[in-house]
Amino acid sequence: MSALSLAFHRLASLPYFYSLAGKLLPWAGGLSIVLFGVGxxxxxxxxxxxxxxxxxxxxxxxxxPAAWMSxxxxxxxxxxxxxxxxxxxKLAEVVARASAPIxxxxxFLALATGSIWGKPMWGTWWIWDARLxxxxxxxxxxxxxxxxxxxxxxxRTAARAGAVLALVGxxxxxxxxxxxxxxxxxxQGPTVSKFDSPSIHLSMLIPLLLMALAFKIHFVTAxxxxxxxxxxxxxQRTQWVERxxxxxQS
Amino acid sequence: xxxFLNMGGYGLYVWPAYLIVAIxxxxxxxxxxxRHRRLLSKMSRHNNLNGPHAP
Numbered sequence: 001m002s003a004l005s006l007a008f009h010r011l012a013s014l015p016y017f018y019s020l021a022g023k024l025l026p027w028a029g030g031l032s033i034v035l036f037g038v039g040x041x042x043x044x045x046x047x048x049x050x051x052x053x054x055x056x057x058x059x060x061x062x063x064x065p066a067a068w069m070s071x072x073x074x075x076x077x078x079x080x081x082x083x084x085x086x087x088x089x090k091l092a093e094v095v096a097r098a099s100a101p102i103x104x105x106x107x108f109l110a111l112a113t114g115s116i117w118g119k120p121m122w123g124t125w126w127i128w129d130a131r132l133x134x135x136x137x138x139x140x141x142x143x144x145x146x147x148x149x150x151x152x153x154x155x156r157t158a159a160r161a162g163a164v165l166a167l168v169g170x171x172x173x174x175x176x177x178x179x180x181x182x183x184x185x186x187x188q189g190p191t192v193s194k195f196d197s198p199s200i201h202l203s204m205l206i207p208l209l210l211m212a213l214a215f216k217i218h219f220v221t222a223x224x225x226x227x228x229x230x231x232x233x234x235x236q237r238t239q240w241v242e243r244x245x246x247x248x249q250s
Numbered sequence: 251x252x253x254f255l256n257m258g259g260y261g262l263y264v265w266p267a268y269l270i271v272a273i274x275x276x277x278x279x280x281x282x283x284x285r286h287r288r289l290l291s292k293m294s295r296h297n298n299l300n301g302p303h304a305p
Contacts, residue, residue, distance in 0.1 A: 029279065056257070058257065059267045062268060062271040105277075105278055109270065109271055113270065116267040119263065225286070229285045232286070232293070241293070242297065249298070
């Protein structure tokens, strides 16, 4: 075996990843706190007021990162599900199962903050347009995945069943992304992804990107925290976990 | 400061949005960390009863 594939096998082994996750956790957590601190200060204090939406636009600094993460985490769920399905890699099963509740929480935040932003700007908390409805379907996909996981006792079977569900649900991602272009809607069009001419000023864009990065590191922290107990439950009858427990006692 | 909290009249929308985000992001970390700690102590109790050091 090459050095690279050796390193990969080591990383993918559950005992090794359990201890690696424990070491990385405080660093990831600290980094996300710093990023949130800087991003919030720039977004809430330094960034100028919007000439159309006033200060209500500042909800963008949590709404857009949460919405981006709701889709990114779904990609993580689908890819790790596919890896678990094809190669039966245990770490991939653990990652998929741990990512679902976090993704669901980001989706909830995107919907909730969007609703709060919609009230003063559109005059309504909710409309059944394509963007909002497809994002709501994303939430149901996450919840369906989680329900399926808790309904099947055997974690390996649950991982395979969940992976199929997650892969079918991928079709929803392009629908969410292009919904504001395909259908007429109250939701504003893309602001940042038009790289040739982003319709947002740098003083507003930089805090937005910082908050997006803070959310990403928060996801890393949250998934590491979820992976650890998940590994323990799966491996509770193994020697290394028993050794870990007896070391704690002595 | 009052002006900052007022958010140009949109304070009642901006701050609850940020509050919900803060609560959910913190719960995302607190819940699994607590679960991990409880799991470890449950497993070591179990180990005490059935393990090699059992009476």
